[in-house]
Amino acid sequence: MPNTALITGASSGLGAEFARYHARRGGDLIITARRKEALEALKAEIEERDGVTVHVISCDLGAPGGAERLYDEVKALGERIEVLINNAGFGGHGLHTERPLEAELKMIELNVTALVTLTHKIGADMVAAGGGRILQVGSTAGFMPGPQQAVYFATKAFVGSYSQAIDHELRKKGVTVTVLAPGYVETEFAKTADLEGTGLVKGGGKSAASVAKIGYDGMRRGELVVFNEGRLKFLLGWVTPFLPRRAVLKMVDGMQTK
Numbered sequence: 001m002p003n004t005a006l007i008t009g010a011s012s013g014l015g016a017e018f019a020r021y022h023a024r025r026g027g028d029l030i031i032t033a034r035r036k037e038a039l040e041a042l043k044a045e046i047e048e049r050d051g052v053t054v055h056v057i058s059c060d061l062g063a064p065g066g067a068e069r070l071y072d073e074v075k076a077l078g079e080r081i082e083v084l085i086n087n088a089g090f091g092g093h094g095l096h097t098e099r100p101l102e103a104e105l106k107m108i109e110l111n112v113t114a115l116v117t118l119t120h121k122i123g124a125d126m127v128a129a130g131g132g133r134i135l136q137v138g139s140t141a142g143f144m145p146g147p148q149q150a151v152y153f154a155t156k157a158f159v160g161s162y163s164q165a166i167d168h169e170l171r172k173k174g175v176t177v178t179v180l181a182p183g184y185v186e187t188e189f190a191k192t193a194d195l196e197g198t199g200l201v202k203g204g205g206k207s208a209a210s211v212a213k214i215g216y217d218g219m220r221r222g223e224l225v226v227f228n229e230g231r232l233k234f235l236l237g238w239v240t241p242f243l244p245r246r247a248v249l250k251m252v253d254g255m256q257t258k
């Protein structure tokens with residue numbers, strides 16, 4: 001099976017678009033998420049159109065041990081993974097102490113623990129095989145603290161920091177790690193995170209297909225951090241780091257108020 005990609009969170013949004021884009025380039029796929037029917041529908045669509053092989057693994061990566069179970073199932077397929085796209089993730093709106101702790105911890109389990117587990121295990125396999133590409137779906141949220149989505153912003157800060165360090169460690173061994181930092185994208189994300197009605201999403205966002213293409217192409221080039229909008233790259237690199245911390249907190253709070 002040549003050029004095989006493992007893509008998490010492929011049942012909707014960015015993950016489904018990463019899968020379609022990879023398949024159009026002739027690559028085989030292992031797609032995973034919880035919703036098996038959506039994955040099977042995507043498999044049928046892609047195999048029919050692109051003539052590649054798609055494996056479906058239904059898995060809850062937010063459950064303890066979920067990523068280990070996924071890894072074991074991937075190994076049982078006997079495929080070498082050339083591309084890993086750690087995309088599954090979710091957010092959640094509200095004041096931290098008023099949100100259920102269980103939901104906050106599940107977010108950390110999915111956005112951080114599962115991503116670290118798969119990067120560790122599949123990264124080691126890629127090193128042993130002599131190369132590979134890893135794309136980590138972070139967020140512009142990773143570049144600032146996020147009142148009313150405190151845990152989500154913190155998980156994405158972790159993804160950015162961790163992934164850049166791992167790229168530095170693995171690049172000389174032939175494995176690159178790229179962080180995609182999107183602004184708002186039109187997917188199921190806002191509904192799941194209860195963000196509808198906030199300033200953040202009112203103005204609309206970019207399409208999942210356009211953002212997936214930018215991230216995937218950046219990963220193929222081995223870029224370290226990829227923004228899908230030049231405007232956001234400038235703001236987060238050259239404006240917000242120089243603003244007073246409390247002004248940034250107030251600004252983000254305002255963007256996330258309904």
Ligand SMILES: NC(=O)c1ccc[n+]([C@@H]2O[C@H](COP(=O)([O-])OP(=O)(O)OC[C@H]3O[C@@H](n4cnc5c(N)ncnc54)[C@H](OP(=O)(O)O)[C@@H]3O)[C@@H](O)[C@H]2O)c1
Pocket residue numbers: 008009010011012013014015032033034035036059060061062063087088089090091110137138139140181182183184185186187188189190192205
């Ligand atoms: N949309 C945005 O504005 C935006 C901006 C920046 C970054 N991002 C990031 O982009 C990534 C993809 O999100 P999206 O925008 O495409 O949202 P989405 O349409 O809600 O997709 C999220 C994906 O994650 C999967 N997922 C959720 N919980 C899971 C679990 N417990 N176990 C396994 N898979 C799970 C979902 O599948 P199932 O429900 O079938 O499990 C789905 O396939 C996320 O990491 C998100 O943080 C999104």
